[in-house]
Amino acid sequence: QTKTISGKVTSPENEGVPGVNVLIKGTNVGTATKADGTYQISVPDKSGTLVFSFIGYKTADVTIGNQSTINIQLEADLVNLNEVVVTANAIVREKKELGYAVSTIGGAELVKARDPNVLNSMAGRIAGVRISQQSGTVGGSSRVMIRGANSISSSSEPLFVVDGIPISNSSFNNSETDVVTGGVDVGNRAGDLNPDDIETMNVLKGAAASALYGSRARNGVIVITTKRGKQGAKKMNVTVNSSYRTDNVLRVPELQTEYAQGNLGVYNPQSGNGWGPKISSVTGPVKDYKGETVQGLQAYPQNWKNFFVTGHTMINSVSLDGATDQGDYRIGYTNLRQTGTVPGSELNRNTFAINAGKKITDKLTSRAWVNYVRTTSDGRPQQGSNTTNIIATILAGLPVTVDINELRDNLFAPSTQAVPVGWTGDLARSIDLNGVQNNPYFVTAFNRFSNTVDRVYGGTSLSYDVTPWFNVTGRVGTDFFTENRRAVTRKGTRGRLNGQFETNDIFERELQTDILGTISRKINTNWTFKGIVGHQFNQRTIRRSRLLSEGLNIDQLYTFANAQSNVPSNFFSRRDIFGVYGDFSFDYKNYLFLNVTGRNDWSSTLPVNNNSYFYPSASVSFVLTEAFPNLGIVKNDILSYAKLRANYANVGSDEDPYQLSFTYNPLTQASDIYTFNILYPIGGASAFGATNILPPTNLKPQQQTSYEFGAELKFFGGRLGLDMTYYKTLNYDQIISIAIPQTTGYSARRLNVGEISNRGLEAMLTVTPFKTRSGFRWDAAFNFNRNINRVESLAPGLTEFITTSGDGFGIFVVARPGETFSIQGVGWLRDPQGNIIINPTTGLRTPGPRKVFGSIYPDWTLGINNSFSYKGIDFNFLVDVRKGGVINSQTVSIVRGSGLAAETAIDNRTPFIDPGVIRNADGTFRPNDKPVASIQQYWSQLDNSVSPENNIFDGSYTKLREVRIAYNLPKSWISKTPFGSIALGVEGRNLWIISSKVPHIDPEANVLGTGLIGEGLERGSIPSSRTVGGNLRFTF
């Protein structure tokens, strides 16, 4: 006779676990626990056994016997054999099947310490993934690089995929001119993703993981799955999450406070430096920088700190979700309001997300999802060089005797003093009588960059089970956005006296359709087969129009008709790819897995007769512990889990559109190295130019082959885990524009040449040193990555390839065969022992030949994450270590050259003997005995573009990246309230530079954005922020 068993399933934290499968062993009869963890099941007799299983917990078997109530506490399963991951094309796989490395970040991790740019939350958490922020600008961009650079000439950004549909991560600020000569960090589009809507982020690091996405996946893929409605206790779950954070600049240059502006110790109120006399020695009536007579001078050492303000961020999100057997839905809304550390900079973002699925019949299911993001920002500052609007450069030349608060206060109340001789402006606009340098507050108040992005991405899918083992799914998705930018420069701005504004409209769309059939069949008791065959169409369109309007008649009226000159330019591109693909897996006894894939693409950007390319991959995964369960060490849980994996992949890829023909381009301007260009038409004449890149003749698809080996090991029931991967990637037949001598009339020829390789080791070690019965637990995770990047070869006869040139500062990012990308420039002349050779007449260093200063990439990176949990309290901190690589800092160079850096004031500026040697007439060397003529000359020479050597620093650092404390209020406390759960959190990000070899600035600063090759060049960056905040999350 049947009897009814009831009970409650609880977690190790003693809370009810919903959705646990309760099954009578050996049958298909079962039920699931309700929201509070309770269940009820009818069983035929008492001899049976109940099996309780749930992802993340160890499966428990309980003999029924005479019991009518069975309560059970599940044990967390650290080994987690059944973990699933979302791989290519929204296909869910068990992790153990995979023959390649995948890393996952759960959505819960992303919302505990929310960063407006979700990519930053990955920093230090995933081996082999490097995140670098460009600046502390609000909504600033972050570069992601997985397993090193794959291309000599284009960026190695991974592909972003949301719910099976690729999305854009463009930034449209990636021309070298835009970035180096006074650009604005406009952010990257992956920064639009809303952490609150993300269920998981999977990082597929190699090409094998992603052959099904097509070529773009060769740099790795970040697969994002958004949240869906979940079945809960109520019909509708309501989640509210609120964060408040403050941002302050992490590091500003340390300035000297003793010396006034001037030259060689002589006071000159109009100099933008600190090379004058000691401030204490200037007494009595003297003219200050405004031309006003004052009684002595005073130092204002906190000018940098006082200029930057505290930024505030509020993130509020609410979501409603629910599910039944027939369908699920989720609606989310998030509002982000942020003000930056630069006065007047702000960002607003509203995100709406809808995701709904419906089971139409037993065989037919449908799903649709839409995300709408609207981002507006205003007042993003300029960085780089060459315009007088660069905030950091202005600050780097601000004499310490100038009170920055006075500049701020004068902005709207200009000095009423009589205009002194030579005065061409007022304090509102400039900080010196010559009107050379802008008042930074004038820049932030009037010369503003604003943009609005309206973006929609989403898709719909229909899935039909033809038979229980054969399914057909169709999916259509798109991501499109318009971005409107306007950068205004007010009349009277130094450097742009007549005022100007630039309007920039960008439209980008990506469209993708997929049709795929999936077969899943058991061949016999040992073998199971899964196969996917699909077709994909992908189209990408970009449209852009710019209008530069110069010479305003009326101040601050930014209309086209008010400009004396309007120069329009536009751009359009479209590219199409058709692909067919297949993915076949064989599963032997659930411990040996074999997978082969293949794809053929037809691309519109390659020559018609050479536009088809095929690429295959193969991988194998072997779960040792399941194959040999009777081994002693396995039985005794010493080795709890062991998986070995290997794969090989080849990926072909196309190139940018419209590169095949000899083109004539209408010219908008003639230029030289200065910023004032001649605009066409001039004197009524328009102009054209022929292309500067010789088009290719026999272009082939470019190729990448890669392999990796890995092992995933868990010991002692999961208390110790090690996941290691060795990989090697070779990119060849790269389609690159090789610089040819300009004397050919062309600057480059497009060819299939060049090989670049990456090999490296990724290791993740997880340890649980303490775990007590009372619930205290300490987990530590170490993420290590060493990547060796090497340019294997270039075009025949080519000895080097300059990827990015900071030429004005005497530095180049260069690729040379047999080396990695390195920063090069003129070094100091040295004797055979490496001592710097000093000029015996000046006591100064002598420039020598060009040399390699070092790699732009680190030798290795390490992330150390420690988390402690006890009774709902979670304490977590993340330390991020980078070792090796070099960076060039122009900000350091400027503050030193201008005599404002603290180190320029040491020892009362007594001239000293620079350690080095002097060349004797007979060619031998003697120690230098000639002191420098003045400290000013010493530092000025180091700042000069003659040699950048002294502005190159070891890029190693150790940073406290993140600290957070989260507390889940016990269920018992809130059981009588309408709340389902309440969680509190305190978070801090980018908190502390524990060690760094770069003075004055954050060693992570970088002026090059996401689109450019090369890193390690800094100039005029907005300092990065230290963020502290709190978070409150509750559900109803």
Next chain:
Amino acid sequence: VDPALLFSGASTQFSLLRVAELTWPIALMNQMWASGGRWGLSQSQYDQTRIRSAWGRTYTDVLKNLNVAIEIAQNTQPVNKNAVAQCKILMAFAYAQTSLLWGDIPFTEAANGKVDFPKFDKQQDVLNGTIALLDEAIGLIDLNAKGIIAPNDLYYGGDMAKWRKFANSLKMRILFSMVDSDPTKGAAIGQLVAGGNMISSNADAMLYKYFNQPGRQNPRFSFTAIFRGGVQSDWYCSKPVYDLLVSLKDPRIPYFYQPGTDAAPNEFIALGPVEVYTTKSALVNMNLLKPDLPEVSFSYSEQLLFEAEAIARGFAPGGFEAATTKMRAGVRESMLALGVTAAQTDAYVAALPALTATNYKTVLAQQQYLDLFMRPIEGWVQHRRSGTIGQEVPAMTTPTGAPVAGLIRRLLYRSEEVNSNPNTPSGLTLDTPQWFDK
């Protein structure tokens, strides 16, 4: 694409490089102007980091586009011979200028995309090649047909008679740069003078016009406007030039310069190459940096002074008396163009010494140098050819701290070229004389 559109682009780019990127570093390195340490450019270091794009752009944006334009013009029916001629004349100008700055340069294999590593032709061959180019162009000119006309011909608006005059004058300028090393060029100069058909009035001068509209202003004006709020505070009065003017009691001083802000009216304080500016230092006059001043490629005064030199050196007949007349006429045009009053000009010109066998080298070279005060590219050529090494007019010395012992005599090849073209000559230093420089 119509060759006219390529021509306007090439000529605008060429003029921009002449008037901006090539002006400042060359004027400072050669002590024509002084930097006063103001511009971040170390004058005494012969710092070439500010001449970054001129080499490449001359080949890619000027010469290549002219080559492409010629190809198109030759492939249209009927062949647009005048357009071909105009492009060839501008090409000859650009090649000669590039060679006189850098020395040996790619010429025969350059700017056509056919040879990946163009060889560097000897300067003598390049200059002879430009003369041949000019001869070809002159042969193609058909005064009864149209070539590239206004607005795309920004120099002469399609007046082919003037193009022919310029071609001949340019040929003479190139010949003069060669004649010290290749004395046979004297006869060629004589033939040119005899043949006439060269620039013979101010209306014939080769000028690229700028306009007082944003984006179309002379970049020398824009520089001050953009970087210095309209206050000229970068280009100072250089001592060797100032001393020359003083020694000549030359009325051009207040036209060339303006006093520093804290200096007395008419107090002109010159700077040596390593001296740091003060608020009293005299500056290059803002009147010479006006927004609508044209870029001068060849002036009437330059022509007259060349003719004076041709006569004085005996390449052309007439003797020193005729040479003196030509010189006075040339100096007069030079000063009037600067805005010096007619009375001052006439008095000065009349007081100029008559040329003789012993003084002509100095007297004429002084005037030729001053005539080119705002044209540093030609001014530098003039200075180097004005005397044997160490005997140039006006006299200059190596600045303290210079990286080489002598005056700068050439630009160094750009690293892009050195790194990408194995044919780039090596082992040259800044003071290695070029072939022409004897």
